[in-house]
Amino acid sequence: xxxxxxxxxxxxxxxxxxxxxxxxxxxxxxxxxxxxxxxxxxxxxxxxxxxxxxxxxxxxxxxxxxxxxxxxxxxxxxxxxxxxxxxxxxxxxxxxxxxxxxxxxxxxxxxxxxxxxxxxxxxxxxxxxxxxxxxxxxxxxxxxxxxxxxxxxxxxxxxxxxxxxxxxxxxxxxxxxxxxxxxxxxxxxxxxxxxxxxxxxxxxxxxxxxxxxxxxxxxxxxxxxxxxxxxxxxxxxxxxxxxxxxxxxxxxxxxxxxxxxxxxxxxxxxxxxxxxxxxxxxxxxxxxxxxxxxxxxxxxxxxxxxxxxxxxxxxxxxxxxxxxxxxxxxxxxxxxxxxxxxxxxxxxxxxxxxxxxxxxxxxxxxxxxxxxxxxxxxxxxxxxxxxxxxxxxxxxxxxxxxxxxxxxxxxxxxxxxxxxxxxxxxxxxxxxxxxxxxxxxxxxxxxxxxxxxxxxxxxxxxxxxxxxxxxxxxxxxxxxxxxxxxxxxxxxxxxxxxxxxxxxxxxxxxxxxxxxxxxxxxxxxxxxxxxxxxxxxxxxxxxxxxxxxxxxxxxxxxxxxxxxxxxxxxxxxxxxxxxxxxxxxxxxxxxxxxxxxxxxxxxxxxxxxxxxxxxxxxxxxxxxxxxxxxxxxxxxxxxxxxxxxxxxxxxxxxxxxxxxxxxxxxxxxxxxxxxxxxxxxx
Numbered sequence: 001x002x003x004x005x006x007x008x009x010x011x012x013x014x015x016x017x018x019x020x021x022x023x024x025x026x027x028x029x030x031x032x033x034x035x036x037x038x039x040x041x042x043x044x045x046x047x048x049x050x051x052x053x054x055x056x057x058x059x060x061x062x063x064x065x066x067x068x069x070x071x072x073x074x075x076x077x078x079x080x081x082x083x084x085x086x087x088x089x090x091x092x093x094x095x096x097x098x099x100x101x102x103x104x105x106x107x108x109x110x111x112x113x114x115x116x117x118x119x120x121x122x123x124x125x126x127x128x129x130x131x132x133x134x135x136x137x138x139x140x141x142x143x144x145x146x147x148x149x150x151x152x153x154x155x156x157x158x159x160x161x162x163x164x165x166x167x168x169x170x171x172x173x174x175x176x177x178x179x180x181x182x183x184x185x186x187x188x189x190x191x192x193x194x195x196x197x198x199x200x201x202x203x204x205x206x207x208x209x210x211x212x213x214x215x216x217x218x219x220x221x222x223x224x225x226x227x228x229x230x231x232x233x234x235x236x237x238x239x240x241x242x243x244x245x246x247x248x249x250x251x252x253x254x255x256x257x258x259x260x261x262x263x264x265x266x267x268x269x270x271x272x273x274x275x276x277x278x279x280x281x282x283x284x285x286x287x288x289x290x291x292x293x294x295x296x297x298x299x300x301x302x303x304x305x306x307x308x309x310x311x312x313x314x315x316x317x318x319x320x321x322x323x324x325x326x327x328x329x330x331x332x333x334x335x336x337x338x339x340x341x342x343x344x345x346x347x348x349x350x351x352x353x354x355x356x357x358x359x360x361x362x363x364x365x366x367x368x369x370x371x372x373x374x375x376x377x378x379x380x381x382x383x384x385x386x387x388x389x390x391x392x393x394x395x396x397x398x399x400x401x402x403x404x405x406x407x408x409x410x411x412x413x414x415x416x417x418x419x420x421x422x423x424x425x426x427x428x429x430x431x432x433x434x435x436x437x438x439x440x441x442x443x444x445x446x447x448x449x450x451x452x453x454x455x456x457x458x459x460x461x462x463x464x465x466x467x468x469x470x471x472x473x474x475x476x477x478x479x480x481x482x483x484x485x486x487x488x489x490x491x492x493x494x495x496x497x498x499x500x501x502x503x504x505x506x507x508x509x510x511x512x513x514x515x516x517x518x519x520x521x522x523x524x525x526x527x528x529x530x531x532x533x534x535x536x537x538x539x540x541x542x543x544x545x546x547x548x549x550x551x552x553x554x555x556x557x558x559x560x561x562x563x564x565x566x567x568x569x570x571x572x573x574x575x576x577x578x579x580x581x582x583x584x585x586x587x588x589x590x591x592x593x594x595x596x597x598x599x600x601x602x603x604x605x606x607x608x609x610x611x612x613x614x615x616x617x618x619x620x621x622x623x624x625x626x627x628x629x630x631x632x633x634x635x636x637x638x639x640x641x642x643x644x645x646x647x648x649x650x651x652x653x654x655x656x657x658x659x660x661x662x663x664x665x666x667x668x669x670x671x672x673x674x675x676x677x678x679x680x681x682x
Contacts, residue, residue, distance in 0.1 A: 005138040005192055005199075008182050012200035015066045015181055016042055023073035026080055027280045029090035030097065032112050036212035036260050039205050040288040043174045043257075045069045047165060047294035050177060054164030060177070061161060062185050088274050090281070092212070093219035111222030112215055119207030119229030126233045127202050129510075130240055130525060132195075134532035141191035142535050143543050143575060145589050145646050146246040150176065151578035152587035155190040158183040159581075165294060174295040175201075175253040190578040198249060201256040202239055207232050209260035210457045216263040217409065217458055223468065227502070228461025234392050234509055236524030237383045238453035244531050245384075245446045254292050254299035255454050261288040261303050262455070269314050301440040302451040305418060308344060309411040315340050352436050361439025367430050374428040378420045383449035384427075387523035392509045396456060399463030412458050419455060423448040464502060471498040543644035544572030544579065548628045548675060552580040555677045558669055559624050565677075566600055566617075568656045570648040571628040584626065589647055596620035605658035608665030608682050613655075623680050625659060625666065630674040 020038030023045075025031065046065050053060050091097055096112040141151060153173065157163050157180030165173045175197055183193035210232040214225045233239075238255070242248040267273065268281040292299040316337035323329035352361050368384075369377065380388030381396075400413040426438035427445035434443050441447045475494025507513075512521045535541060552573070559565060562583065567573040569586035576582040585597055599616035600607075604625065607613045617623075629643060650657075659678060661668050670677035 001138045001192075004186070004188055005132070005195060008186055008188055008192060008196035009199040009203070011185060012178055012182050012196045013204035015062060016178060016200050017204060018042075019045065019066055019069035019073060022070055022077060024090075024284065026073050026077035027090065027283070028080070028088075029280075030092075032097070032110075032116060033090050033092060033212070035116070036208045037264070037284050037288075039209075040257060040260060040264075040284060040291045041073075042069065043178075043291035043294060044287040046163070046177055047174055047290065050163035050173075051165060054162045054167055059161035060157070060163040060181075062181055065163075065181065088277050090277060092215035095220055096215050096222055096225060111226060112211065115211045115214070115222075115226040115229035116208060117229075118226055119211050119232055120203060122230045123203045123207040123233050126510075127199055130529055131199070131202070131243075131532065134529055134536055135195065136533070136537040138195060139189045139191050140536045141194065141575070141579075142244070142247055143541065143572070143644065144247060144535070145644075146248070148569070148574040148578075149588040149590070150247070150249055151190045151194065151575065154179045154183060154193060155578040155581070156587075158190070158193075172250060172254075172294050172296050174291065175250045178253075194249070198239075198243065198252060201253050202233075205253075206239070206256035206259070206454075209256065209258070209263070210454075213259040213263040214458060214461055216266050217412065218461075221465065224461050224465035227464045227468065228457055230502075231460050231464060231506070232457045234460060234506065235381055235453040235456065236385060236387070236389060236522075236528050237381065238450040240525075240528040240532070241383070241385060242446055242450050244528070244535060248296075248446065248450075250296040251299070251447060251450065254296035255302070255450055257288060257292050257295065258299055258303045258306070258451075258454050259457070261285065261292065262306055264288060265303075265307055266310060269310075298441050298447060302419075302447070302454075305422065305451070306415045306455045308418065309414040311344075312337050312340055313411040349436065352439055357439070360442055361435045363439075363442040363444075365426070365434075365443045365445075367428055367434075369428045371424060371428045374424040375420075378423055378449070378452070381453070382524065383423070384446065385524055385527050387527040389509055389522045389524045390520050391505055391522055392460060395463035395467065395505065396459045397463070398466055399459035399461065402462045402466045403459065409458075409462075416452065416456055416459055419448065419452040423452055464505070467501060467505070468498045471501055542572070543570070543642050544575040544628075545642050547673070548572050548642070549576075549579055551628070551670070551672055551675045551677075552576040552582045552626070555626055555670055556580055556582045558677065563624060564621050565624040565626050566597075566604065566620075566622045566656070567626050568628075568653050570644050570653070572642055572644065573626060573628055574644075576626075582626070585620070585622065589644065594620060601653055601656055603655040605655050605663050607680060608663075614682055617680060624669075625656075625676075625678040625680065627657070627659065627676045627678070628674075630657075630660065630676055 017035065017038045020040065020042035021034050023041045024034035024037045029037070049065055050060050053064065058064060092112050097110050099107050100109050100111065100114070101107050141147060153176045157167065157176055160167070161184065163173065163177040163180055165171065167173070178200065179193040179197035182188065182196045183190055207229060211225060211229045214228040218224050239252045242251055264281055264285040268278060268285055273281070289300060292303070316333045319336040320329055320333035323332060351357060377383055377386070377388070380390065380393050382388040400416070403409040403412050422438050423445055425434055426441065426443045426448050438448060472494040475497060476491065508516065509522050510525050512523045512526050539545060555565070565582060565584050567576070567584040567586055569589050573584050574586055574589055576584050577587045596616040596619045599613055600620070600622065603610055603613045607617060659666055661676070665680060665682040666678040667681040668676055669679050
């Protein structure tokens with residue numbers, strides 16, 4: 001089964017990257033750049049095609065999605081190659097693409113390729129250590145509120161072969177489509193396909209995009225780019241903690257796209273870019289916006305927030321250059337930047353107060369921390385985990401100081417400060433202030449904390465680069481005092497010492513060693529692994545246990561194919577559709593819009609005496625009822641029943657939970673313990 005997960009993950013990475021890779025190559029990009037931008041094109045193309053296929057009844061799958069996109073892109077590439085290559089290629093700059101050695105096996109290794117290799121390997125190792133090792137079984141799944149929806153939607157996509165975002169309910173479904181394609185292609189469970197999709201974004205998309213952002217920001221600093229690739233998943237919160245809250249799987253996918261989307265915007269606005277290059281960057285940027293909208297639109301707001309300081313800095317620079325040799329051009333350019341800030345603030349306020357945004361910006365949230373606590377937890381990278389990462393926080397602080405000291409990168413720590421401010425407001429403030437500042441993200445501090453982690457990679461890379469540079473400088477100075485000809489020895493020694501320093505900091509960040517004082521120990525990853533194991537392996541947290549799954553399988557074999565079975569989702573049956581293909585009425589915990597189902601919810605036990613209930617059952621096509629936690633007394637759920645209590649109101653379901661073997665109008669078809677399958681006999 002673990003082999004299935006490996007193969008499913010490789011398949012998910014392939015269907016995410018290959019079509020887009022060929023398409024971006026057709027635009028005249030080097031393969032490293034094409035690899036980083038590939039998922040933007042792939043997801044946008046899949047999303048548009050899925051909507052069109054859904055409208056015309058064309059089935060979705062790798063044959064109808066991945067193959068046509070790849071074929072069209074390959075044809076465009078062939079046409080472009082026949083006409084001649086692009087005059088200016090899309091890439092990361094000569095210094096990053098120059099081979100490290102002129103001969104030997106490593107002559108193909110460039111700094112950017114090394115960074116990509118380090119990033120993907122580090123991401124894979126971290127994913128295995130934190131995520132995969134916590135599953136216990138590759139078919140295990142979180143039995144949480146949102147995951148019932150995610151699993152059911154993935155399974156519905158695979159079953160109906162309709163991946164459209166408009167399928168049944170309007171919801172951004174790029175992530176669901178990837179998981180459904182894996183399930184449909186390999187025949188694996190929805191849960192395993194879910195894990196494969198997550199791993200594809202964690203290993204194949206986020207580190208590659210992070211390297212692209214670093215290469216865009218620091219094209220003359222190969223060492224920094226390589227270190228950043230290795231450290232992009234050094235924060236315990238992202239992506240691991242948002243996989244436990246909700247879980248926010250679509251946000252994981254969308255946030256993994258943010259680094260490359262930000263890089264494309266910066267390239268689009270950079271100096272020294274030709275019209276041809278700017279046009280192609282613009283096209284890819286538009287594809288990226290569509291991909292993020294189809295994955296989770298709040299990623300667009302997150303990327304925009306990160307880029308606000310860049311826009312202000314770049315606008316001031318443009319005005320400064322346009323003024324030529326005029327006196328006071330610095331003052332005038334600063335005034336122009338202030339005008340832009342005022343314009344952005346006004347647009348922010350207007351959009352936050354727009355009627356169509358009110359359901360989002362006024363979404364109610366608790367405020368569990370004070371402002372002081374929020375600042376402390378944010379700076380220490382614990383956020384909601386409450387386990388600070390002091391060593392990586394120190395590296396980030398150093399990186400912020402380094403970038404602030406350089407005029408061209410001063411905006412980067414300012415962007416991080418803005419994102420941290422959004423998190424602090426969301427978790428510690430309330431009322432109009434929070435709605436205005438953090439409302440675009442439903443005032444969700446989980447999403448905002450994840451955004452801060454995504455865009456903190458340049459700071460941690462700059463900090464670690466400064467540490468390595470300092471180590472090498474010390475080694476050089478030490479060598480100068482030892483002997484006249486020890487420069488090369490000192491350089492090699494410096495490299496070795498630097499490697500140990502980097503490895504040591506990473507180890508101290510990932511592992512809570514006993515010899516480290518308690519107030520400095522980094523418990524972040526250990527805490528996340530504990531929560532994951534608890535969710536995936538602790539049967540006390542299961543509303544849908546193995547006995548109920550086996551009962552659901554037997555029930556599926558007893559009812560006619562396609563027959564809808566009425567259920568109470570909170571007894572665990574919300575997961576029966578995705579796990580056992582049992583066609584239950586409630587495939588998630590949220591109430592369905594069918595008014596007939598609501599009538600049954602409150603009065604199903606009176607179906608023999610209430611004609612309105614009988615008519616509602618007939619109108620909804622309900623002939624069967626399944627109960628997983630009937631209880632010994634027969635009138636309510638038993639105290640030891642495996643219930644999911646979040647959102648459950650016992651009084652709202654008395655009609656459905658009141659059905660027993662003695663209730664008139666029901667015939668018991670299958671009974672085991674407190675589990676029952678009934679047929680309506682009126």
